[in-house]
Amino acid sequence: MxxxxxxxxxxxxxxxxxxxxxxxxxxxxxxxxxxxxxxxxxxxxxxxxxxxxxxxxxxxxxxxxxxxxxxxxxxxxxxINTGRANTLVEEALRAGVISELEGFTTLKREVAYGQEKSRVDFRLEYPESPRVS
Missing domain, CATH: 2.40.50.580 (OB fold (Dihydrolipoamide Acetyltransferase, E2P))
Known part of the structure; x- marks a missing residue:
């Protein structure tokens, strides 16, 4: 970063x-x-x-x-600065630094999911992954 x-x-x-x-x-x-x-x-x-x-x-x-x-x-x-953590992680994801998560086609931040509409920091979509709502 x-x-x-x-x-x-x-x-x-x-x-x-x-x-x-x-x-x-x-x-x-x-x-x-x-x-x-x-x-x-x-x-x-x-x-x-x-x-x-x-x-x-x-x-x-x-x-x-x-x-x-x-x-x-x-x-x-x-x-330490919690306000920067997700930006740092997003940059690492896009740069391929986290090899276990490489290959995604779409990255979305602060995505609501489930019936409770909880939020996750990131949702990565892969070419052959099932659609999760």
């Missing part, structure tokens, strides 16, 4: 009050940034772990940036 402007890197110092994280940027700057994920994130963060954040130039914002991605204790990348 391409971010504009490009993400900056740093290290997590601490996350607190669900929405706040203190980080140290690669240049040594100490910042408090917004954490858009309200979950526990136990497997997505560790003190000293690598983080990627976007900086805002909006003078009305209280915090200078938003935590976007984190390196997990297992060395994987986790999308």
């Amino acid at each position: 391409r971010f504009a402007p490009q993400l900056e890197q740093g290290r997590l110092l601490i996350r607190y009050k669900r929405f706040l994280a203190d980080i140290e940027t690669d240049s040594g700057e100490l910042l408090t940034i917004h954490c858009p994920n309200t979950g526990s994130m136990l497997n997505c963060m560790m003190p000293g772990g690598r983080v990627w954040f976007s900086r805002s130039s909006d003078p009305k914002r209280k915090l200078p940036g938003t935590w976007e991605i984190s390196e997990t204790p297992q060395g994987r990348l986790a999308c």
Whole structure:
């Protein structure tokens, strides 16, 4: 996924009050940034772990940036900004990054299904798949 402007890197110092994280940027700057994920994130963060954040130039914002991605204790990348997760997955699907799901002809987002009209994030249609409503 391409971010504009490009993400900056740093290290997590601490996350607190669900929405706040203190980080140290690669240049040594100490910042408090917004954490858009309200979950526990136990497997997505560790003190000293690598983080990627976007900086805002909006003078009305209280915090200078938003935590976007984190390196997990297992060395994987986790999308922290829940508002970007589906865009990231869609980009990966269209680029064929998830080989088990390759070959679809149609991708639809936020599709209602079933009698309850529940929603799924994505519906992939394949050339020979039965029609599901």
